[in-house]
Amino acid sequence: MIAVVAATPMMGDGPGIESPARERLLEAATRLFCRYGINAVGVDTVVAEAGTAKATLYKAFGSKEKLVEAVLEREGRQWRDWFLAGLDTGEATPVERLRRIFPLLGEWFAQDRFYGCPFINAIGEHDKAEDRLRAITIAHKKAVLGRIESLALEAGAPDANRLAHQLGLLIDGAIVVAMISKDPGAALLAADAADSLFVALGSDCG
Amino acid sequence: MIAVVAATPMMGDGPGIESPARERLLEAATRLFCRYGINAVGVDTVVAEAGTAKATLYKAFGSKEKLVEAVLEREGRQWRDWFLAGLDTGEATPVERLRRIFPLLGEWFAQDRFYGCPFINAIGEHDKAEDRLRAITIAHKKAVLGRIESLALEAGAPDANRLAHQLGLLIDGAIVVAMISKDPGAALLAADAADSLFVALGSDCG
DNA sequence: CGACAACTAGACAGATCTGTCTACCCATTC
DNA sequence: GAATGGGTAGACAGATCTGTCTAGTTGTCG
Numbered sequence: 001m002i003a004v005v006a007a008t009p010m011m012g013d014g015p016g017i018e019s020p021a022r023e024r025l026l027e028a029a030t031r032l033f034c035r036y037g038i039n040a041v042g043v044d045t046v047v048a049e050a051g052t053a054k055a056t057l058y059k060a061f062g063s064k065e066k067l068v069e070a071v072l073e074r075e076g077r078q079w080r081d082w083f084l085a086g087l088d089t090g091e092a093t094p095v096e097r098l099r100r101i102f103p104l105l106g107e108w109f110a111q112d113r114f115y116g117c118p119f120i121n122a123i124g125e126h127d128k129a130e131d132r133l134r135a136i137t138i139a140h141k142k143a144v145l146g147r148i149e150s151l152a153l154e155a156g157a158p159d160a161n162r163l164a165h166q167l168g169l170l171i172d173g174a175i176v177v178a179m180i181s182k183d184p185g186a187a188l189l190a191a192d193a194a195d196s197l198f199v200a201l202g203s204d205c206g
Numbered sequence: 207m208i209a210v211v212a213a214t215p216m217m218g219d220g221p222g223i224e225s226p227a228r229e230r231l232l233e234a235a236t237r238l239f240c241r242y243g244i245n246a247v248g249v250d251t252v253v254a255e256a257g258t259a260k261a262t263l264y265k266a267f268g269s270k271e272k273l274v275e276a277v278l279e280r281e282g283r284q285w286r287d288w289f290l291a292g293l294d295t296g297e298a299t300p301v302e303r304l305r306r307i308f309p310l311l312g313e314w315f316a317q318d319r320f321y322g323c324p325f326i327n328a329i330g331e332h333d334k335a336e337d338r339l340r341a342i343t344i345a346h347k348k349a350v351l352g353r354i355e356s357l358a359l360e361a362g363a364p365d366a367n368r369l370a371h372q373l374g375l376l377i378d379g380a381i382v383v384a385m386i387s388k389d390p391g392a393a394l395l396a397a398d399a400a401d402s403l404f405v406a407l408g409s410d411c412g
Numbered sequence: 413c414g415a416c417a418a419c420t421a422g423a424c425a426g427a428t429c430t431g432t433c434t435a436c437c438c439a440t441t442c
Numbered sequence: 443g444a445a446t447g448g449g450t451a452g453a454c455a456g457a458t459c460t461g462t463c464t465a466g467t468t469g470t471c472g
Contacts, residue, residue: 021449037331039245042429053450058431120382121330125243128321128385137386166399169392173379176326179334180343186375193372196402227419248459259420264461 022060024050029071034115038068039125068122069136075118076140084147094155095201098148101167102174102194106187109178116179120172141168155201166197228266230256235277240321244274245331274328275342281324282346290353300360301407307354307373308380308400312393315384322385326378347374361407369403376400 028050032041043064047054061067086104087097108114115121119137126133149164157163174190177183234256238247249270253260267273292310293303314320321327325343332339355370363369380396383389 035335036333037245039243039331040333043431044429053452054431055433055451056449059448064430115334116330120326120386123386124322124327125245125331127242127246129241134386134388141386162395162398165395169379169383169396169399170375171379172382173375173377176378176382177375180326180329180340180347182340189368189371190375192368193375193399193403196405197399199402199405249461250459259422260461261421261463262419265418270460 021050021052021056025052025057025060025067026071026074029067030075030118031113033068033071034075034113034118034121037125038122043067069132072118072122072133072136072140076136080140080143083144087147087151094151095198098151098155098167098198099191099194101148101171102187102191105171105174105178105190106184109174109184109187114178117172117175120175144168144171158200163197167194170194170197227256227258227262231258231263231266231273232277232280235273236281236324237319239274239277240281240319240324240327243331244328249273275338278324278328278339278342278346282342286346286349289350293353293357300357301404304354304357304361304373304404305397305400307377308393308397311377311380311384311396312390315380315390315393320384323378323381326381350374350377364406372403373400376403 025046029041029046032046032049043054043057046067047057050057057067061070083104087100092100119133119140122133123137145164145168148167149160152160152163152167170190170193174186177186177189231252235247235252238252238255249260249263252273253263256263263273267276289310293306298306325339325346328339329343351370351374354373355366358366358369358373376396376399380392383392383395
């Protein structure tokens, strides 16, 4: 127990708890699951892409299902770090920060590695009565919408919670449309629609 | 060839071209694919649920992939028939018809058989470089948004095409949020957001 | 009756899936 | 040097997948 954490002597990357093999597995699984779908990718493909042995995967995660959860949690954390940092960086008014949402999404959509939202896709291809993936997804969305609601509140929105969730609708809609159409322009359209939601905020001008 | 169409002597249901076995297969496949995901359901499960033999499935569709396409095309057609009829039925102004969009979606979300959008889910769990399912999906969305754009035009929208596509964002967003949260209230939220998009239309009143 | 068409039941082949297991490698540490 | 722990390589079991094939059943029509 103690040795497991106290070990990892050389690698200084990240928190130092993750072993390199575990990290390579997460990266490979993320890439493959997002591109081809979770059920369409076998663990043999994941370990081949990660360059590890199959036993390493099962030692680290226990099952493919647990690997999927770990992938979603890691990918969600990284995405939120990137997205929320994009909102919060530098000097800006709350409304200006809210207006960054869709340009940021546009950057994401334009990446050749953009395959839609891993959470939405994962839920879509699993039993809809399954609650585990939905719980992970809801936690992720709550973290994102929570920050947006704070900004809406600072911006003086009459109903910050409602505004945040309506922006959430536009966010998810834009993600889905961008995945289907392969057109990052969905972000521009959503930005425009969001402006219509911002008219109640004081500092607005077409 | 001719016999295949000219036959089906007794059954008078529907257009009469579909054989009962084929229809049962489509119904069973739709139910199972939507609920559990396409890749998670094998053809053995489909034929068992449909009460047919496996050979009947392959005789009628040729492959599981073709069955999937047939399911999406049939389901899309039925959904559009229901949805567009809901918009167009009875006497109403174009804006009133546009305002029916989200209450209609709310009815859909509230059904216990609601498992999200089969098109979105299908694309999400397949290779994102695959174009076949995307083409079917785009055709479906085009049919829906085309009618919405006509209504927006009749309603005097300054940019009917843009309004239609923005409503499309809210529609897809609401579908996804309803699937994730299992809360039909996403439709109300979207209806409210849509009202903000309608302010440019003349006959609007909070 | 005989031909025919649609369907059923289920065996079967071959591939692939998840998960386990053995045997070995190698670096670090005591 | 010996022990240890993380990793590799890959065989293996057992299930399940898609798709094919054979044989038999049912019902219709001439």
